[in-house]
Amino acid sequence: MGTNNVNRVLAACVVAALFGGACADRDKAFVLEAGSTGDAELPMEAMRVDALEKAYDGDPATRWSTEGPQAPWYYLCIRFPKPRAVAALVLDASSSPHDWPRAFVVEAGRGGGKLREVFRAGSEATRKGVTTIRFPKPVTADLFVITLTKGNDFYYWSVHELTVEYAD
Numbered sequence: 001m002g003t004n005n006v007n008r009v010l011a012a013c014v015v016a017a018l019f020g021g022a023c024a025d026r027d028k029a030f031v032l033e034a035g036s037t038g039d040a041e042l043p044m045e046a047m048r049v050d051a052l053e054k055a056y057d058g059d060p061a062t063r064w065s066t067e068g069p070q071a072p073w074y075y076l077c078i079r080f081p082k083p084r085a086v087a088a089l090v091l092d093a094s095s096s097p098h099d100w101p102r103a104f105v106v107e108a109g110r111g112g113g114k115l116r117e118v119f120r121a122g123s124e125a126t127r128k129g130v131t132t133i134r135f136p137k138p139v140t141a142d143l144f145v146i147t148l149t150k151g152n153d154f155y156y157w158s159v160h161e162l163t164v165e166y167a168d
């Protein structure tokens, strides 16, 4: 991803926040945002606070989803109030086992600086609807952006529960 795209991601995150596509988890450990930096716009329903909350409400029966088929450039941002050392991000969609991200890249940044790619995967990251993003070594950052790099003609991207494994 080039610098222009990185800037677009950051700009999109700000836009998502302005339009209410962001929400904090119960412990205020992070803010989750969703959007798209590509031609396919993410449906507004997928950017709503009450939709995003379902990705970490502790209930495996409720989910956040893209409200439409997966498209490249759909993203989820995880923003921490200060840099955290993160060992892994686990996206559980086992209750919607077809709705796993077909291919994606994870970028991380801190202090509003340039994002760098820290993970990239295809189907090998997912087992039975559970996508595990385990970094080779913990990544310390205050912003993680998971962006789809591939679409699907039919299946949504869903996250029933997002778990952050901290290393600090």
Ligand SMILES: [Ca+2]
Residues within 6 Å of the ligand: 054, 055, 056, 057, 058, 059, 060, 061, 062, 063, 064, 159, 160, 161
């Ligand atoms: Ca849930």
